[in-house]
Amino acid sequence: MRTLRLALLLALPVLLGAGVPEASFAPEPGGFRMDDYNAPVPETLAGARVVDAAGVAEAMTAGAIVIDVLPAQRRPAAQPAGQPWLPLPRMEIPGSLWWPEVGRGGISAALDAWFQQRLTAVTGGDRDRAVVFYCKAACWMSWNAAKRAVGYGYRRVLWFPGGTEAWAEAGSTMQKGTPEAVPVGE
């Protein structure tokens, strides 16, 4: 029995998918992160500045636009009657815009165009306006979205990898978010 237990113990890391490096940061990939978004993120983002909660607050005071890119929950069509649909409220940084889906690895041409148009609208076309991207901690979607904005030519992109968890931990207030409708048609 003891031997069996030991064998199981030794096998455990393999069974549970370990062998994955325990490093806190992932290397920065050349392109977008395509899937498995809830995973350790890079320490950096080329062309953008990494900020913590205090950095976000400071940027906001200076007029930065803050964008939450967490995907929104979508009620499935034809959900049987009697089955509750109770998405948790999304508590986010007060004053944020919530643009779901723009942090996916691959986005449609329609969503890409929508993202660019909305950015142009909220910055008044000023590519030097500071724009902060975040979602949750250890989520690649904010990294992807920020990278996309850098690619659109925005020169003051800020990436807040700590997301809403780090914001809450800093003791800052939060507010319930409302997602904007984004084109993700089937």
Next chain:
Amino acid sequence: MTIEKRHRGLAVTVRWLALGVALALPGLPLAARADDDEVSQKVDPVEQAERWDLVRSAVFDNRPVQDAGDTVRIEAPDFWRESAMVPITIRLDPSKHIVSLSLFVDNNPAPQVGVFHFGPAMSVGEIKLFVRVNTLSLVHAVVETADGSLLSTARYVKAQGGCATPSTGQLKEIIARLGQIQLRRERPDDGSNVVSRLTINHPNYNGMQMSGGSTTLIPPRYLEKISVRSGGVTVFDLDSSISLSEDPSISFTYTPAGNGVMEVVATDSIGTVFTRRFAALAQ
């Protein structure tokens, strides 16, 4: 057997093996190796209690729900990396005349995973299945007894991202195995109860996933009802939701009835019905 199927079978085996290990060694600090994934997932008991009140009242209105004590127990890993497929075991006291079991992942947008309505051929005891867990959540199991009482128990499970996690397979492969039904049975020593595991190949698309390489969301398509009968006598009817994992796999025990032929009927949300019969176990 194709390579994909072999691979799939292996994956399922590893899944169950891992579950066995996780449950067999409860003292192991599974959470300790998951620091990166667990960033700041903190429990606020008041918030969680409020959430359960909301879910409970949406389903049971004002009906009193009592603490289940030893009647219902939930076993689950503290933390599970594969959040779209979190193993849950529910142990029910067979002496309590339990007629139904509702399972909830409180913080999922569709919190009710499913409702098992037990029939005469069900041997109430242990049920295992896999659920989606979108974020740190209480998992609640609520049973109804024959006298109409509701009994509840709960435990925390940590996982993140289960609702938006893309399906593990390629679309073509998923469609090819859609609706395949397997029933593995352990031959009973005493010729009575049969320990079984039902697996239905179905992606259970919840409408919130994007497949790798695609740029649009996959439309929802999920199993709504799974019925199991033995010799025409109901083992259980399960009303299921998008919070059930893909390729639903359910372990249960039944008491053979009538001619002992097992029939499984599964219906999905776009109206496709999958049926398969399995011969009675030879004595």
